[in-house]
Amino acid sequence: MRLTILINGSDPTVSHDYAVLWLDTDQHRWSREAHQGIDLPPWGELHDEDGVTTLCAPSNDAPLCTLRGLHVDRKQRVSAAQGDAAWTAMHNRAPTSGFWRLQAVDRQDVHAENSVFGN
Numbered sequence: 001m002r003l004t005i006l007i008n009g010s011d012p013t014v015s016h017d018y019a020v021l022w023l024d025t026d027q028h029r030w031s032r033e034a035h036q037g038i039d040l041p042p043w044g045e046l047h048d049e050d051g052v053t054t055l056c057a058p059s060n061d062a063p064l065c066t067l068r069g070l071h072v073d074r075k076q077r078v079s080a081a082q083g084d085a086a087w088t089a090m091h092n093r094a095p096t097s098g099f100w101r102l103q104a105v106d107r108q109d110v111h112a113e114n115s116v117f118g119n
Contacts, residue, residue, distance in 0.1 A: 001025045001076050004104040005067070007038055007085050010097055020103070023053070025072045030055050038087065038098075040064055048072060051079060064088065067100045076107060 003023040009015040017037025023030045023046055031043040044057045044064065053070040054063035069083030085100040 001072065002106040003072075003078065003102060004033075004106075005070075006101045006103050007065070007067075007087075008098050008101070009037070010099070017098075021055070025076075038096075040087070070100065070102075078102065078105060 001024075003025065005021045005023055007019045007021065009017045015037065019035040019038040019040055020033045021030050021040070022033055025046075025048070028046050028048075029043060030046045032040050040055065041057055041064070044055055045059075047054045047056065047061070048071055051069055051071045053067040055065040055067070056063055065085060065087040067083060067085050069080040071079040073079070081102040083100055084097065086095065086097045088095055
């Protein structure tokens with residue numbers, strides 16, 4: 001299953017920083033599809049534990065971004081449509097917070113023509 005997530009800063013009327021991410025819950029990986037101001041790498045691995053989803057760089061368990069309240073259970077039910085997000089700003093390494101919002105859920109098997117994840 002693939003989720004499309006929008007991450008915004010704490011006040012989108014003042015700061016227009018955002019990131020649009022695809023989360024692949026089957027492969028436990030994510031990819032950055034669009035962004036401005038929220039500088040996450042192009043892709044990485046995701047971990048879902050106790051209602052908190054963490055986005056990490058490839059082969060690294062240190063969280064780059066934390067999505068609180070986001071959990072997908074074994075029956076592919078999504079626990080929430082929005083919640084708190086936290087990440088570290090790449091340019092000054094400062095902790096930053098904002099919100100995530102579920103944009104779309106795709107329960108179909110997705111076979112990308114050119115996968116950034118590789119096998």
